[in-house]
Amino acid sequence: MRLKNTSAAILSLMTYLTVSAPSHAISFSEGGWNVDISGSVGGYYTQTNCNFKPDSAQWSTFSACKFAVNNDDTASVQNGFLPGWLNTIVTHTTDSGMKLTAHFGFAPGTSNPSSFGGRIAGAQNVGDVRNVYLKVEDDWGSVLLGRDAALFGLHATLSDITVPGVGTQAEAAGALNTTFGAVAAGYTYFSFQPQITYATPVVNGFQAKFGVIQPVDIQPDPINTGGPIYNVHDTPMFQGLLTYDFAGGSKLWTSFVQQDARRSDTDEEISAEGFEIGGRLVLGKFTANASTFIGDALGDGILFVGATDSEGNEYETEGYLLNAGYQFGKTRLSVQYGVTENKDLAGAENEVSSIVLVRDITPGLQFIAEYTQHTTSQDGFSDAEASTVAAGALLSF
Secondary structure: OEEOOOOOHHHHHHHHHHOOOOOOOEEEEEOOEEEEEEEEEEEEEEEEEEEOOOOEOOOOOOOOOOOOHHHOOEEEEEOOOOOOEEEEEEEEEOOOOOEEEEEEEEOOOOOOOOOOOOOOOOOOOOOOEEEEEEEEEEOOEEEEEEEEEOOOOHHHHHHOOOOOOOEOOHHHOOOOOOOOEOEOOOEOEOOEEEEEEEEOOOEOOEEEEEEEEOOOOEEEOOOOOOOOOEEEOOOOEEEEEEEEEOOOOOEEEEEEEEEEEEEOOOOOEEEEEEEEEEEEEEEOOEEEEEEEEEEEOOOOOEOOEEEEOOOOOEOEEEEEEEEEEEEEOOEEEEEEEEEEEEOOOOOEEEEEEEEEEEEEEEOOEEEEEEEEEEEEEOOOOEOEEEEEEEEEEEEEO
């Protein structure tokens, strides 16, 4: 058995999500089978201050201060955008050269969960299993069967500088397993989905992936809007991703998602789709990311949630995310701005600005301090604003 510390926790967190090249803390072998165990755990103190009026804009499922009790200030001790994570990955290479992988990822949170905005002492939130799949790899590429990170919005999510920190919705600690980073303010969260996904081999930096995904309901904002739900699924969801990796860490990507569904009460059909493009620039200790998306009935942060109005008509959404960071010795300072717009509601925007400081304490252990400003706007309404200060630590092993 051997122990390997991870010196770059952010990179390891990304690999936990993508499972493309995970960094394992503990490894052992027996009879040609390798077992690797890795994980992350951390916690933050968060303080969210709300600026909310009776007529404040709340058009998005993820509007500012939406889940704060009485839209008031909230203090919490919690995990951030990442839950705790414990990964067990088993691999075996056959005599013919085929590689077999089984992955079990357990992702518990630390909050006391209850209804949105509420908390009950003694409650537990431990039922989050994000990775459970079989993958078969050979010269022709790979096939993944099971539950894992989906393809649409994957790299935009990973480019979010608040991934190791907190971001938005810290005031919802009593109901959500994690906070929400910049989800719904610049990108659509990829989600972990049951899927069958084929990936080509990497050829001169290019790789393509295509997934057949379990379909999900297409629906309005369930909290404020209400309305019909497209909940009959006789065809799957389809997602695709094309990436190009440069030497030195720079990257380009584009992805899509498409799904049809119909209503159980009227048989009315709807088609949801989204497209995304983005890139990462790495120049020495400087890193910058930019991505943009557009979609019809895509939803305003999570796939197909907040996708329609109260009559079942599709919403068009679009947005972009920009960030940059620089490494000063053991300290990294990053800034970010993102916005998601609902093009069918005049002036409807969800904006988030963040500044994040990450300090390497020892290999694998990081101190993180963050300030995030979240604003939800709409013509004819007052702005809703949430400002969150967070500080804590994250261990990746």
